[in-house]
Amino acid sequence: MKGGPEVVLRLAGISKRFGPLLANDNISLTLRAGEVLALLGENGAGKTTLMNILFGHYVADEGSIEAFGRPLPPGSPRAALEAGIGMVHQHFTLADNLSVLDNIAVGTESLWRWRSDRGAARRRLLDLSQRFGLEVRPDALVGDLSVGERQRVEILKALYRDARILILDEPTAVLTPQESAGLFETLRRLTADGLAVVFISHKMNEVFAASDTVAVLRAGKLVATHATASTDRARLAELMVGRSVKPPAPAPLSPGEPVLELSGVTVASGHGRPLLDGVDLTVRRHQVVGIAGVSGNGQTALAELVSGLIRPDSGRLSLKGSVVEHGDPADMVRRGVARIPEDRHSAGLVGAMSVWENLIAERYHDSSFSRFGVLRRGAARTYARKVIEEFDVRCPGPDARTQLLSGGNMQKLILGRTLAHGPDLILASQPTRGLDIGAVSYVHSRLLDARAAGAGVLLISEDLDEILALADCVTVAYHGRLTPLLPHDRVSVSQLGLLMAGHWDILRDILPETVDAA
């Protein structure tokens, strides 16, 4: 890129420390006009921290930033905006109760004018919207918009302020594949106009779909910068994780006795179709049973049932051969059910509490962690240190607040909590959603280890590749019903797709012997 377009942004030697954690370690980057730079790295590699420093949310401990040849004062989003830097945050910074126009125009006028010039603001917004093909309704409340529309508002917000450098933090994490394609189209229009774009991602296909240059961060360090065209997936994956990544390979094991049996289980929804409708399912030891399906076809109810959060209206639920009459979550834990909840933030962990408190949340009443109603904090911390070590949870220590951990480390914490006690049944709901490659392969190998150790695994996932890689048997959820168990080597992705869409007539071809089951 010698003698190419002008350099618009130069980061030099940026370092940032959060307590004992070195989030950014001497990072230097340059960005040219018209360039799309992908900042690739695992969760917790320091990508977001770096961009937050650039935008003035954080102040770097060391290093300097130059935008358009002028030094950028640290720690001031206002200065960054004035220098022509705009940021689209992963968690949108929009006010739901205000209109699109209000959200975009706020802070762009001097505060002490007698009257907002809303006419001019509206004209400018509609002009930008047309120029870059970003359709918006200025008077709609942001709270009424879809996620894709909100993202357009965020981008327009930056453009409205004449941003020439646009930072996007994991922009596709919340988008459908169609919306992502639309976003990349927008990025192309922006760079054709001479803007420079940095987007943060941990998804390989996006890097290849949208970027000119890719910079890989690992554990706070910049490990490589390449022209995207001159590299490939395997190489980037290795740079990101620091070692080569192998797909999981479950060893063949013969299934043991049943740990979970559902027979004729129905759960009413209160209106219309039941959540679960006469479900039969058996999960055995040494077996991973995958539940495929478009979300909203009964998977959540099934997970809540096995967690003890809801009870069947009719039918029977047995664990290890004994019928569960009045299951509640604590009872299920005592019976050896390990749960990896669908949403680790809301149902898995208490963000404001420490790592050790979260780790003993399921068994704080055990004699090993409390005596005479008093917590044995020392024992709990020692235990926490052991789990942190064993499950490779990257955190400052047992006393760290859980919300400071990255998504992958939160999931490892949950794995540690549930797997450390040799469970009989593992309920894994979307166990790798939102995780990066390294964390995904870690979760997979842990689940397979547990399977080898004799646990049965009920894997609920929307990721068909994941199901086919891990599961011994697959069943598809549709309208609250489950297909019979299908051996994973007798069913293809396209067949699963048809089953997920309700075409159960093809079961005849897959399972000729159980033709009547459907």
Place this chain on the structure above:
Amino acid sequence: MDFLSILLDILLSAAFWTAVLRIATPYVLGTLGELVCERAGVLNLGIEGIMTLGAMAGWMAVYQGADLWTGVLVAAACGALLGLLHAALTVPLGLSQHVTGIGVTLLGTSLSYFVYRLVLPQASTPPTVEPFQPLALPGALAQTPLTYLAFLLVVAVAYVLYRTPVGLAVRMVGENPAAAEAQGLNVTAIRIGAVVAGSALMALAGAFLTLSAFNAFFFNMVNGRGWICIALVVFASWRPGKALLGALLFAVFDALQLRLQQASGGVLPYQLFLMMPYLLSILALVLVARRASYPRALMIPYRKGER
């Protein structure tokens, strides 16, 4: 006379509506003040104490020889100072807004009584000043200037909130301070400003009591009006126009109960009538406020750079 004709007599008398507007004035001012604070995301439970201090300070200034409007300004300035204390504790320091607000109320109330006793140690009957006089207008329009000021302020606050950049900034920091900061706004400064301005309005409500409705300061004279204002803000769904409506509605109930009390001639215990406005307010609150869309960042301290 049956009940309906008594009610009709009351509702058709000009004196009744004169009383309604007078009774409504402190509620209008207090509710506007609380509304401005809450729109910026700060609950101000200091309102009761700020109203008391406004009542005392305004009256004291006039008693010491200042003219009435100077008294009003002194009250507003004292309210602003207490507001600054509340803002300093809740905004940059991020302390609990509930606890701080109750502390400010206790401080404002006790400080008022203390200063009053310091200046007038012996007074057994409260000394009086010459208060604002009603304007020479017919019927219910014969109100003191402060009542007119309160109604003008409703329009002014609504205009500032919805038509000016600073109003938009206030609403933004109350909805999503992180978004406001990402737009280059100074969240801390805007929140402090809103709390200070809102507290000055609350103090005006107090000054109205001692300089317009009555002509003296006595203990417990605010008598829970501040707490009613907090409820009225919710009733109003954080909108100035509806706040005016709520204050008027409450004043109608209050004026009505006084008159029904007299008309009932002791048949029913008077406490029943005293309860009426509060019961009806609770009922109105239940009916109206369930769908209220409150400022999303209300009571949530904002700390820059927190993940």
